Amino acid sequence: GAVVSQHPSRVICKSGTSVKIECRSLDFQATTMFWYRQFPKKSLMLMATSNEGSKATYEQGVEKDKFLINHASLTLSTLTVTSAHPEDSSFYICSASPRGGLREQFFGPGTRLTVL
């Protein structure tokens, strides 16, 4: 149990395009989902916390207008990188916490974004 999927696993796009990444909890309902970013040889950095039915809470330094988060249901959160630029190239990972459960987070497999 506790499987989280992400789609796509890999995306290569041109500078200026927008990219949508989906995060799904497959066998549980997730009240809260988290979005992280990891640059090469760096730690995972929390970008935002997404709660179902409400606005996401962004960490300091993360532009909410550039990284749009939608958490429309208890099993799906999306992250849209708007007008992506090469410096946005990174490994984006989501995680989900089960509804009513302990605070353990289950991670998706990640999405590797390369912006040319």
Added chain:
Amino acid sequence: RKEVEQDPGPFNVPEGATVAFNCTYSNSASQSFFWYRQDCRKEPKLLMSVYSSGNEDGRFTAQLNRASQYISLLIRDSKLSDSATYLCVESNTGKLIFGQGTTLQVKP
């Protein structure tokens, strides 16, 4: 100062060796601590939680010293499959704060 600090390594050890990783954290209000394992280009996976009394899971032993704000992970009888990056993680109010990770390479 980083919230969670780890020696990035790499630690190169022979099979069967015992290796220890250390980690310090800056937030004295942190409530929960974990060790995660991350393989190259993969997502992190929970290895074990860390409790004040210390806890063991097979070949892995984790220790927490709240007074010194210090966490450790001991791996005994290293296997080739233990090669990975080990992430020290602290949690406060539900958010996970990751260290940079310590890379372990176990050689035959």
